[in-house]
């Protein structure tokens with residue numbers, strides 16, 4: 001698959017701001033959040049063999065294999081490193097397990113507890129396999145065709161898992177800590193900012209060409225808390241990584257913030273839209289990012305048929321002439337029929 005030519009991929013050109021005007025038969029580059037996962041029988045087979053989900057993430061051979069599965073099947077323009085946002089707490093020494101049918105379970109951190117510290121050597125000893133996965137992928141992928149995305153969770157979202165001990169509905173413990181003890185919560189965020197800068201720089205050194213930050217739970221915060229704990233830490237991470245990697249493009253996904261997404265506009269080359277935003281609104285109001293990404297409803301992909309085609313067409317029409325990456329507004333869900341992903345791929349002209 002490897003090629004030696006140095007032409008920039010369609011995906012990277014789009015993140016530079018090049019629009020893919022469909023009237024001239026060009027197309028938006030495409031990939032899907034959580035494109036490697038349980039909706040694919042070949043993923044379920046490797047997952048079963050690997051044992052635990054963490055074993056799958058931390059074994060470069062299996063992580064490379066599952067990263068490549070959706071590329072082989074659908075020919076997406078980007079491959080995203082197969083890993084998880086909770087690898088950072090693991091690197092910081094927090095106990096982490098993925099329990100079947102329940103999701104992530106962490107040894108919960110409480111306000112008043114001794115905070116984790118970041119030691120790059122200890123961190124890499126725990127998670128260094130991820131960098132091997134990235135460099136292995138870089139060798140496997142043809143850079144002209146398939147762009148390699150590295151990623152991390154944004155500090156707020158990662159902190160919610162560290163403090164709640166897993167998934168949560170209201171993030172009450174994390175928010176309470178941030179309100180009652182902003183100093184110590186700020187110190188926890190500092191540790192996450194510092195370790196995430198290191199983690200992303202290591203991915204870039206290993207060959208990641210784009211970096212994405214997932215702030216899945218940004219929408220749970222009130223406006224001033226969101227500025228403190230979601231937007232600012234993201235800005236600090238991007239600035240920190242840029243000291244070592246001045247040219248690497250970022251995609252920011254701040255989910256659930258609604259029209260306040262304008263606050264995040266201009267920090268990164270790509271801005272990812274969740275399902276709630278009208279693409280017409282986004283185009284009108286988010287003008288600083290080079291490119292917008294999104295935002296098909298993952299359930300439209302489950303529904304399929306005429307509804308799926310209509311949604312895809314609506315997004316592409318709204319984004320025509322604007323640099324745009326077609327993607328979902330959130331991760332693909334396990335019950336998605338593969339035939340509907342094929343329908344999506346056909347409709348976008350991949």
Ligand code: CP3
Nearest residue numbers: 033034035036037053080081082083084085103214216331
């Ligand atoms: O996009 C990709 O294909 C790359 C891999 C990827 C995974 N998780 C694999 C995964 C990425 C980018 C993530 C990010 C992630 N992880 C986020 C942010 C993005 C989002 O979806 O909002 C969050 C919040 C997590 C935390 C997490 N990981 C939870 C809550 C769970 C359990 C829920 C579930 O779907 O099972 C996971 C597990 C997980 N991460 C799976 C996969 C493929 C499923 C594990 C399995 O195979 O059993």
